[in-house]
Amino acid sequence: MSDHPFIISRRAALAGAAALASTGTAAAAPGPNDEAQLYELAKAEGKIVWYEAAPLEAMQNFVVRFETKYPGVKVQLMRTSGPQQYQRFLQETEAGQHIADLLLLSDQPLTHDLVEKKMLASWRVPTFDRVPESFRIGDFAYAPYTTDMAIVYNSNRVTEDEAKLLGSGWKSVIDPVFKNRFAIVKRKCGACYAPIQMFLSPKMEKEYGLPFLRAIAAQRPRVYSDNPIALDRIIAGERDFVFWLWEGVALTKWQEGAPVRWVRPSPTPLFGNSWQAVSANAPHPNAARLFQNWVMSEEGAKGLQLDYGGMTTLIGYPDQRPITNEAWWKPITEVYSVDWDNWAKNYESDMTAWQKIEDTARG
Amino acid sequence: MTRALGRLLVLLLAVLVLVVCVVPLAQTINTAFYAETAYGLSTARSVAALLTVYTTGEYLGDLVEALILSVIVTILSLSLSVTMAFIMARARLRLAGLLDILIIAPMFLSPFTGLIAWIVLASEETGFVNMAWRGVFGDGDALVNIWSYTGVVWVMALFFTPFAYLFTVNPLRSMDASLEEAARTAGASPLRSILHITLPMMVPAIFGAGMLIFVLAAEMYTIPGIIGATAGFTTLPYQIYLDTTVSPVHLARAASGGTILLWVTLVGIMIQRRVTRRSERYVTIGGKGHRSRPIDLGSWRWAAYGLTWGYIICSVLLPMGALLVYSLMKYSSGRLGADVFSLVHYRNLFSLQATREALGNTLLLGILSGTICAALGTLISFLELRTKGLLIIAVAFLAVLPVAVPGLVYGIGLSRTYLRTPLYGTIWVLLLAYIAKFLPYAIVVARTGIMQIGRELEESARTCGANPARVLARITLPLLKATLVSVLFFVMLMSIKELSASVLLYSERGPILSVLIWSYMDSGNFQFAAAIGVIQSVIMVALVLVTRLIFHVRIEGPLAR
Numbered sequence: 001m002s003d004h005p006f007i008i009s010r011r012a013a014l015a016g017a018a019a020l021a022s023t024g025t026a027a028a029a030p031g032p033n034d035e036a037q038l039y040e041l042a043k044a045e046g047k048i049v050w051y052e053a054a055p056l057e058a059m060q061n062f063v064v065r066f067e068t069k070y071p072g073v074k075v076q077l078m079r080t081s082g083p084q085q086y087q088r089f090l091q092e093t094e095a096g097q098h099i100a101d102l103l104l105l106s107d108q109p110l111t112h113d114l115v116e117k118k119m120l121a122s123w124r125v126p127t128f129d130r131v132p133e134s135f136r137i138g139d140f141a142y143a144p145y146t147t148d149m150a151i152v153y154n155s156n157r158v159t160e161d162e163a164k165l166l167g168s169g170w171k172s173v174i175d176p177v178f179k180n181r182f183a184i185v186k187r188k189c190g191a192c193y194a195p196i197q198m199f200l201s202p203k204m205e206k207e208y209g210l211p212f213l214r215a216i217a218a219q220r221p222r223v224y225s226d227n228p229i230a231l232d233r234i235i236a237g238e239r240d241f242v243f244w245l246w247e248g249v250a251l252t253k254w255q256e257g258a259p260v261r262w263v264r265p266s267p268t269p270l271f272g273n274s275w276q277a278v279s280a281n282a283p284h285p286n287a288a289r290l291f292q293n294w295v296m297s298e299e300g301a302k303g304l305q306l307d308y309g310g311m312t313t314l315i316g317y318p319d320q321r322p323i324t325n326e327a328w329w330k331p332i333t334e335v336y337s338v339d340w341d342n343w344a345k346n347y348e349s350d351m352t353a354w355q356k357i358e359d360t361a362r363g
Numbered sequence: 364m365t366r367a368l369g370r371l372l373v374l375l376l377a378v379l380v381l382v383v384c385v386v387p388l389a390q391t392i393n394t395a396f397y398a399e400t401a402y403g404l405s406t407a408r409s410v411a412a413l414l415t416v417y418t419t420g421e422y423l424g425d426l427v428e429a430l431i432l433s434v435i436v437t438i439l440s441l442s443l444s445v446t447m448a449f450i451m452a453r454a455r456l457r458l459a460g461l462l463d464i465l466i467i468a469p470m471f472l473s474p475f476t477g478l479i480a481w482i483v484l485a486s487e488e489t490g491f492v493n494m495a496w497r498g499v500f501g502d503g504d505a506l507v508n509i510w511s512y513t514g515v516v517w518v519m520a521l522f523f524t525p526f527a528y529l530f531t532v533n534p535l536r537s538m539d540a541s542l543e544e545a546a547r548t549a550g551a552s553p554l555r556s557i558l559h560i561t562l563p564m565m566v567p568a569i570f571g572a573g574m575l576i577f578v579l580a581a582e583m584y585t586i587p588g589i590i591g592a593t594a595g596f597t598t599l600p601y602q603i604y605l606d607t608t609v610s611p612v613h614l615a616r617a618a619s620g621g622t623i624l625l626w627v628t629l630v631g632i633m634i635q636r637r638v639t640r641r642s643e644r645y646v647t648i649g650g651k652g653h654r655s656r657p658i659d660l661g662s663w664r665w666a667a668y669g670l671t672w673g674y675i676i677c678s679v680l681l682p683m684g685a686l687l688v689y690s691l692m693k694y695s696s697g698r699l700g701a702d703v704f705s706l707v708h709y710r711n712l713f714s715l716q717a718t719r720e721a722l723g724n725t726l727l728l729g730i731l732s733g734t735i736c737a738a739l740g741t742l743i744s745f746l747e748l749r750t751k752g753l754l755i756i757a758v759a760f761l762a763v764l765p766v767a768v769p770g771l772v773y774g775i776g777l778s779r780t781y782l783r784t785p786l787y788g789t790i791w792v793l794l795l796a797y798i799a800k801f802l803p804y805a806i807v808v809a810r811t812g813i814m815q816i817g818r819e820l821e822e823s824a825r826t827c828g829a830n831p832a833r834v835l836a837r838i839t840l841p842l843l844k845a846t847l848v849s850v851l852f853f854v855m856l857m858s859i860k861e862l863s864a865s866v867l868l869y870s871e872r873g874p875i876l877s878v879l880i881w882s883y884m885d886s887g888n889f890q891f892a893a894a895i896g897v898i899q900s901v902i903m904v905a906l907v908l909v910t911r912l913i914f915h916v917r918i919e920g921p922l923a924r
Contacts, residue, residue, distance in 0.1 A: 049871055055886035060715065077717075078871035079882045083610040087403055088867075095782045099870065107610055113402050186592050188609045222510070225592030228887035236489045236695035249887060257702075258694040344401070348611050362595040 030286070032126050032293060041286035043072040048287045050075055051089060052104035053082045054274060058252060058308040059104075065303045066294055073287050082106030082190065086114070089279070093119050098281040101288035104144075104274055107190040108137070109344045111275040115140045121278040123289055125296040127314060134337065135272045135313040143272025144295050145248065145310025148332060149195045150262040152250040153241035154234050158261075166241065167263030167330065170199075170208070173243050174215040183222040183239040185230045186358045188351045191246050192227070194269035196354050197343060198336045213354055216243065217361040235260055251309030251323055266334035272313065369746075369831070373755050376743060380762045384799045388765055391776030392625075394618035404614050412615030416623065422602065422616075426623055429598035432515065432587060433580040439520040440576050443674065444527035445569060449557070450667045452535035455657040462671055463532075467525040469678040471903040472686070473860035473877060474522050475585040476896030479889060480682035481518050483689045485509035489697030491685060510593040518586055521678040523579060527572035529853065530808055533845055534568040534815055535561070553658055570638050571811045574631050575804065581624060582769040584863070599623065600769045607771050607867075614775060621772030628767030632760070635807075683900070690893035708894040718895070721874040724790050725859055726902060728875065732797035733855030737847050739798070740805025741813075745835060748813050749821075759806060766803035770863025773800065778867050790873035793865060797858045804857070805850045812846030813839070848914050855910075856903055876902075 030037040052059055056079045063075040078100075080088060085105055092099055103120075105111050114120050115137055124139040125131075135143040151166050151173065158166070165172045173182065185192060199208040222239050224230040230242045231249060235258045250262050276295055282288040294300050301312035305321045312319075323329050398409035416422040447466055456462060469477065484492050485507040496506040508514060538561070546556040562569075581600070588601035599620055606617035660667055689695075696703045712718050746752070747759040765773055777796050786792045816839060824834045840847070862877045869878050876899050883892040 055888070056882050057711075057886060057888055057891065060717075076871040079886070080866075081608055081885065083612045084608055084867075087612055087614070090403065091778070091782060095787075097782060097787055099788055110402060110610065188605075188611075190610070223593050223595075225589050226885075228885065228889070229589065231887055232695050232889050233486070236486065237697045238486050238488045252887070253694055256693050258696075348401075359595070 032124055032128075032289070035290070035293070038286050038290045038293070039070055039073075042070065042284070042290040045284035045287045046072065047074040047076060048101045048284050048291050049078065049099055050102045050104065050291070051078050051080060051085050051100045052102075053080065053085055053106045054104055054308060055249070055252060061307040062303050065299070065307075066291060069294070069299070070290065073290065075291065082110060086110045089114070089119070090117075093279070093281060098279065098283050100279050101282040101284045102276065102278055102291060104276050105141075106274050108143075108272060108275060108340055109347070111141045111277060112137055112340075112344075114277070119280050121280045121282065121285070121289075123278050123292055125293050127296050127298075130315045130317075131296065131313055132315065137275065141275040141277035142292075142296055143274060143313055144276050144300065145274065145304050145308070145312055146270050147191050147194070147246050147248065147273035147310075148264060148271075149191075149198075149244050149269045150247050150250060150264045151241055151243055152231065152234060152245045152260060152262040154237055154239075154259055155261045156259045157237060157240040163261065163263060163328070167265055169265045171212065172265070174212070174219060178219060178240075180220050181240040182219070183224055183230050183234060183242045184216065184358060184361065185225075185227050185242070185245075186223050186355055187226050188348075188355070189227070190273045193343065193347055193351055194271055194273075194336075194338055195244055196350050197338060197346070198267070198269050200346075200350055201336075201339065201342070210353070210357070213357050214360070217357050219361075221361050223358055223361055231260075248308055248310045251321070254323065255309065261328055263330070264332055266332075267336040268332045268334065269338060270332060270335045271338040274310075369750070372742075373746060373750075373752060373758070376739070376746075377754055377758050379739075380743075380758050380802075383795055384762050384765050384802065387773065387776040387780045387796075387799060388768065389776070390779045391618055391621055391768055391772055394775055394779065395615055395622055397615045399613055399615050401611055403612050409615070412613070413619045413622075416616055416619035422599065422620060422623075425597050425599040425602045425620075428596050429581050429587070429600060429624075430627070432519075432598060433577050435516055436519045436523060436580040437573055437577045439516065440523040441527050441569065441573050443520070443670075444524045444572065445531055445565075447524075447671055447674065448528050448532040448535050449561070450660075450671060452532055453658045454660050454664065454667055456664065456667060456671075462675070465675045465679055466528055466671065468675075469522050469682075470525045470529075470856050471900040471907075472522065472682065473862070473880070473896065473899065474519070474583065475589075475862070475884070476686060476880065476893065476899070477522050477682055478518055478586050478589060479689065479884075479893055479896070480686040481509050481514070483685045483695075484681055485514065489695075491688075492681075494697060510590060512594050512596065515587055515590045515594065518590075519580055519583065521674075523576045524674070524678065526579065526853070527576055529849055530572045530575065530811070531565065531568050533849060534565060534811070537815070537845070538564060566638060567811050567814055570635055571807050574635055574807070577631065578628055578766055581627065582863075584769065584771065600771075603769055604771055607775065617772055618775060621768045624769060625764065625767040629764075632763055686893050686900075687897055690890055690897050692890050695889065708891045711891065712894050712898065717874045718879065721876045721879050722898070722902070724873050725876040725899075726906075728790060728794055728797060729855040729859040729906065731794055732801060732858040733851040733853075735794075735798055736801050736805040736854040737809075737851040739802055740809040740850055741840075741843065741847055744806050744809040744813050745839060748810065749831075759810075763803040763806055765799050770800060770861065771867070774864035774867035777864060781868075788870040788872060790869075790875075792868050793873070793875065796864045796868055797854075797861060800861065800864060801854045801857050805854060808850050808853070809843070809846060812843050816842050844914070848910065852907060852910055855906055859899065859903055859906075 030041065059077055063077060066075060067073065082105055085103065089100055089103060120140040122139050125142065128139060131142055153163060153166065165175065198204060199212055221243065224233065227245055227249065231245060231253065233239060234242050235253055247262060250260055253260050276292065278288045278292050298314065298317050301314045301317050302320060304310045305312060309321060395413055396408055396410065398405040398407040399412060451459065451463060484490050487493065487505045487508045487510060490509065492507055493505040497503065543556045543560045546560050547553065584600035584604040587598040588604060591597055591601060603617045603620040606613040690708055691704050693703060693705045693707065743759050743762060746755045781787045781792045821834045821838050824838050829837065860877055862881055865875060865878050866881060869875055876895055880892045880895045883895065
């Protein structure tokens with residue numbers, strides 16, 4: 001397939017090239033630790049196509065780091081939301097249109113499904129043993145950074161005392177002092193679901209459960225259609241805080257100087273929502289594997305921390321984000337571990353129930 | 364042109380329409396007949412999705428919401444645009460040329476960048492308008508609130524008005540005023556002559572414009588979706604958007620929802636054909652020369668100025684100003700301090716290769732799709748109205764159908780159609796998508812234009828020995844020049860702004876501006892998206908100026924005067 005957008009590729013040539021590439025890989029595939037050989041082969045391939053679901057600007061900066069370290073290997077980004085990315089990759093693979101080399105796909109169950117369909121390559125990155133088991137799917141996919149749950153607030157509108165109150169526990173949000181002052185998001189997404197699963201989990205259902213969700217709606221929050229809009233409106237000062245987003249997305253805005261801070265009451269869902277994997281039919285298999293190694297390396301972790309603000313999953317790598325030096329910032333003290341079986345089973349029904357409750361927020 | 368050549372041409376058009384318009388539409392409908400799994404489409408056939416969509420209150424309720432919203436927006440836009448068109452075509456106003464351009468200027472904004480602008484202007488607490496209001500009158504309730512049903516109607520009506528204006532002002536200007544003048548000579552008041560002479564003659568143009576707005580409003584998911592979630596309503600297109608983009612994806616339900624909108628538009632097309640069945644009734648360009656006499660509005664001219672300038676302020680000056688200010692902000696803020704402003708987004712915009720590539724691709728696609736649709740639309744409509752052959756009537760009917768399906772759903776069909784072809788992943792697939800999506804508009808507008816040309820002009824040429832090709836080239840096309848350029852301009856703008864199908868079909872090898880704006884918005888960088896939106900608007904204005912230079916036509920319509 002030609003790199004040029006105006007030139008129509010020949011399907012036969014594409015299929016042949018892909019077959020040759022995969023045959024070549026099988027015949028003389030370098031191992032995960034053969035970086036020099038991988039780089040040589042990657043340079044010959046020249047580029048990588050990366051389908052990703054993370055914020056575009058952050059990832060554009062992130063790939064510049066890779067391209068600087070490995071001149072001659074260009075990363076072409078294509079941002080598309082998780083479910084759309086999954087559909088697109090699935091359809092393309094089934095049709096023999098092998099375009100994507102790598103995926104950064106939101107939602108663990110979607111990634112798991114691609115593993116089961118044998119569409120992702122097995123690749124044991126050199127840092128494999130440093131990635132906790134819950135942040136990898138075999139050696140097919142890895143979550144390079146964590147996703148959590150945070151109450152994100154406008155620091156010009158929420159006092160320090162109020163911030164302390166919000167940080168003291170999830171139930172603080174139903175304190176009368178916050179009536180009409182915050183926003184919620186009516187959206188089905190992975191990062192949106194983890195907290196719902198936690199509140200409805202058998203362990204916590206008695207303390208929280210549906211009554212807690214109804215109490216949130218009774219606070220008359222402003223409902224927004226999506227997470228980025230909610231964050232933007234909180235920063236503008238339209239409402240005082242959003243219940244809930246995650247640290248990475250707020251940190252990007254904090255780095256730009258926006259008046260935004262966050263608290264993460266206990267227990268906090270901490271899980272892998274973005275999964276990085278190499279396509280089993282990657283047209284540039286060596287470049288893709290080189291990139292995968294780099295993303296999961298300490299350098300990749302540093303890049304993700306600085307460019308996106310995501311906390312690395314790599315065991316033993318220090319949290320170097322400037323945010324950790326802020327007096328108001330507090331690390332997570334107690335983790336809620338997501339139950340993936342329950343996720344696959346109850347995601348849609350739980351989210352639909354929550355959205356129906358959200359609809360009552362408008363009275 | 365011999366009869367055989369004519370038949371060959373019709374046959375070629377039939378094949379083209381079949382491949383470009385009908386096959387993707389069939390693929391879209393086909394998608395509705397699959398079962399759904401937890402993650403997408405199954406390979407098994409099922410009518411479960413169709414049953415869910417056609418029989419449950421959820422989807423039917425969303426359909427009703429969409430239809431009600433579209434009707435309200437259409438009535439408002441049409442009232443506003445026809446009134447302004449009449450004022451501009453018949454009254455003597457100062458700075459009329461400038462007003463003409465400014466009235467259609469909202470077309471240079473895509474609806475969702477327009478929405479960003481109005482969120483910045485009219486958010487309850489931090490909107491610039493409300494802050495100014497409170498600055499003058501002290502703390503209190505907001506003057507306007509965009510996060511409401513009224514807000515949705517307001518933004519949509521503002522941005523759809525120029526579409527109707529563009530397609531009603533030309534026929535009004537080219538209309539033979541002798542009948543109106545005869546009525547006035549016979550003692551009728553100006554109002555009576557407008558109501559009994561002008562408006563009835565404008566029926567095809569007004570109905571065509573109304574249909575256009577209704578369809579555009581009925582398929583729109585961005586503005587009703589983003590604001591509707593807050594205001595407490597969901598329209599069918601937004602539900603379709605959620606079904607195609609949000610986990611769990613329900614592609615079969617989305618396609619089924621698309622078929623409902625297809626029925627709605629089919630009914631609209633049939634009504635339009637019935638209304639305009641006797642085309643001779645609507646001839647406004649006859650064989651005799653004519654010149655209309657401007658109406659003296661007297662003291663009503665101040666109301667005319669108030670209406671046009673009020674519209675221009677609300678639809679152009681305020682939103683474009685807000686968008687520019689917003690694109691210069693590092694992050695959203697209700698406070699306009701110096702520390703909030705930066706040129707960082709514009710610096711990044713021009714330094715990114717993807718943005719530069721997107722500029723080139725967007726321009727190329729806009730020009731090509733505009734030119735092709737204008738040519739094909741005119742040809743199909745001309746052959747349909749003048750030959751009345753069964754095949755060309757079928758071609759004209761089938762080519763209009765894709766307009767009925769929301770871009771997102773049609774994108775599913777297009778994607779499935781081209782997935783196994785070498786076109787997939789190139790920008791040419793976007794060109795085909797734009798032709799399929801916008802050819803219906805070209806056909807409808809060209810049809811209206813041709814219907815307004817009296818047959819006696821062409822018949823006179825034929826009597827003098829000219830063949831049909833010569834008649835088309837020497838008589839019909841010159842008379843249609845303004846309409847043709849309007850179509851070219853309209854499709855060009857629509858292509859540059861198109862998002863729904865583009866999101867599903869674009870590839871990393873061919874970035875385009877509308878998808879780039881959406882990607883940045885979806886990533887939470889609204890200011891960067893606004894900066895691209897500003898550049899997108901500048902490109903559209905530049906294209907209009909270039910088109911004007913090339914064709915020596917003021918697209919706003921005065922040519923027909």
